[in-house]
Amino acid sequence: MATKENLDVKYVVVRSNMSGVWIGTLVKRDGREVTLKDAQKIWRWGGANTTSELALQGCVAEYSRVAGAVEEVTVLDCCEVIAATGVARAAVAACGWAP
Secondary structure (H helix, E strand, C coil), rough: CCECCCCCCCEEEEEEEEEEEEEEEEEECCCCCEEEEEEEEEECCCCCCCCHHHHHHHHHHHCCCCCEEEEEEEEEEEEEEEEHHHHHHHHHCCCCCCC
């Protein structure tokens, strides 16, 4: 059984087996359960080949679909939690949901 682990607040990319890729501020992690605040779901991205590159450089608005931020979300069945750079944060902020 996993023990609760309070982590320093930081901006992360999270990949879940069931709900996809999220980016936001890490609130806590408990095993494979991750809680984020000001979180956005990234439905599709261009400009990065992997979630690791997404965390390093972000995405390109022209090819990406990023949902609006929710105040808080608990993402279940997480398989990756990657610290994101300021560059990635700014790039994702420039992406939106455009038809």
